[in-house]
Amino acid sequence: xxxxxxxxxxxxxxxxxxxxxxxxxxxxxxxxxxxxxxxxxxxxxxxxxxxxxxxxxxxxxxxxxxxxxxxxxxxxxxxxxxxxxxxxxxxxxxxxxxxxxxxxxxxxxxxxxxxxxxxxxxxxxxxxxxxxxxxxxxxxxxxxxxxxxxxxxxxxxxxxxxxxxxxxxxxxxxxxxxxxxxxxxxxxxxxxxxxxxxxxxxxxxxxxxxxxxxxxxxxxxxxxxxxxxxxxxxxxxxxxxxxxxxxxxxxxxxxxxxxxxxxxxxxxxxxxxxxxxxxxxxxxxxxxx
Numbered sequence: 001x002x003x004x005x006x007x008x009x010x011x012x013x014x015x016x017x018x019x020x021x022x023x024x025x026x027x028x029x030x031x032x033x034x035x036x037x038x039x040x041x042x043x044x045x046x047x048x049x050x051x052x053x054x055x056x057x058x059x060x061x062x063x064x065x066x067x068x069x070x071x072x073x074x075x076x077x078x079x080x081x082x083x084x085x086x087x088x089x090x091x092x093x094x095x096x097x098x099x100x101x102x103x104x105x106x107x108x109x110x111x112x113x114x115x116x117x118x119x120x121x122x123x124x125x126x127x128x129x130x131x132x133x134x135x136x137x138x139x140x141x142x143x144x145x146x147x148x149x150x151x152x153x154x155x156x157x158x159x160x161x162x163x164x165x166x167x168x169x170x171x172x173x174x175x176x177x178x179x180x181x182x183x184x185x186x187x188x189x190x191x192x193x194x195x196x197x198x199x200x201x202x203x204x205x206x207x208x209x210x211x212x213x214x215x216x217x218x219x220x221x222x223x224x225x226x227x228x229x230x231x232x233x234x235x236x237x238x239x240x241x242x243x244x245x246x247x248x249x250x251x252x253x254x255x256x257x258x259x260x261x262x263x264x265x266x267x268x269x270x271x272x273x274x275x276x277x278x279x280x281x282x283x284x285x286x287x288x289x
Contacts, residue, residue, distance in 0.1 A: 002066055003075035005099035006129035006168045008043050009202040012225040018205070018216075018275040021045035021079060022268060023230035025052055028261040029237075030065055034072050035261075036268045042276050043075040045226065048092075050083040062095035079131075081228065089119055093126045101131040101171070109134075109157060116165040124166070131204055131226075132165060134158045135173025152191060159198040169202040169226065174219075187215050189222060196223040204228070213274055220277055229271050236267040 012019050022033040024046055037044035046065050048056060062078065069076035080092040080100040089100045102119040104112035116132045123130045135153035153173045162170060172195050175187045196203065202225035205211075210232065219227075240263045244251065 002069040005077040009225045013202045017277045018220045018227045020272050020275050021047045021228045023047050032261045032264040037074045045077045045079050047079040047081040049081040050088045093128050099129040105133045113164045120166045129168035131169045132167040133171040155194040155198050171204040192222045
């Protein structure tokens with residue numbers, strides 16, 4: 001079922017788990033995410049970044065996700081990730097996305113507030129929730145995200161931002177990176193705790209790939225309700241393709257895509273189990289819905 005992202009995240013906040021938001025680019029990646037959610041009885045967020053609009057037909061993509069969500073036994077949200085342009089957000093809203101992220105982190109605080117507030121007013125009129133960001137993430141290895149300056153989120157500025165804009169959930173920059181870490185991860189959990197003390201809306205963690213499991217679990221305990229994953233899924237698929245083409249002469253495309261989806265599912269399942277606050281097959285993951 002296609003579900004309201006805001007309701008999904010408030011449920012996660014209440015029950016202290018996080019929903020996986022998988023960046024996707026194709027039928028196979030969407031099917032993999034929903035299949036894993038159904039297997040583990042966990043909600044899933046399908047996230048499409050603005051940067052993929054040149055290669056993914058947004059209208060066709062949204063129709064596909066909504067059709068698959070209608071057939072699904074789990075809540076599925078459709079989210080626009082890292083949008084910088086008003087026209088991209090309007091396009092997503094018109095095509096039934098259940099939430100949008102406006103990234104105004106490149107602007108000074110006053111300008112970010114002004115632009116984000118405008119987005120919130122438009123989106124809320126359509127019943128669509130809004131994610132925004134204070135601070136920014138640097139780009140690690142194997143990422144296709146834009147480079148950020150690594151500014152961490154200031155708790156008091158975050159409080160001011162949330163109150164002024166009316167955003168529904170906030171991406172907190174606490175030291176994670178887009179992609180894989182180039183050195184030892186330096187995640188500021190104390191900063192996250194201070195943000196949680198002054199911001200009561202659901203918090204989002206960008207940079208789930210490569211972040212140690214124990215750190216992920218600590219972030220969930222301290223208010224993270226949505227975690228974005230992109231790079232590790234991409235690396236799983238590309239590694240599979242490289243190994244396959246090195247060892248086989250000419251496999252059929254249909255076989256390649258089906259097997260690639262199954263390979264992706266194994267990586268996605270690891271994240272969904274972890275974010276549900278459970279690790280390992282010995283745990284029974286209780287359905288949140």
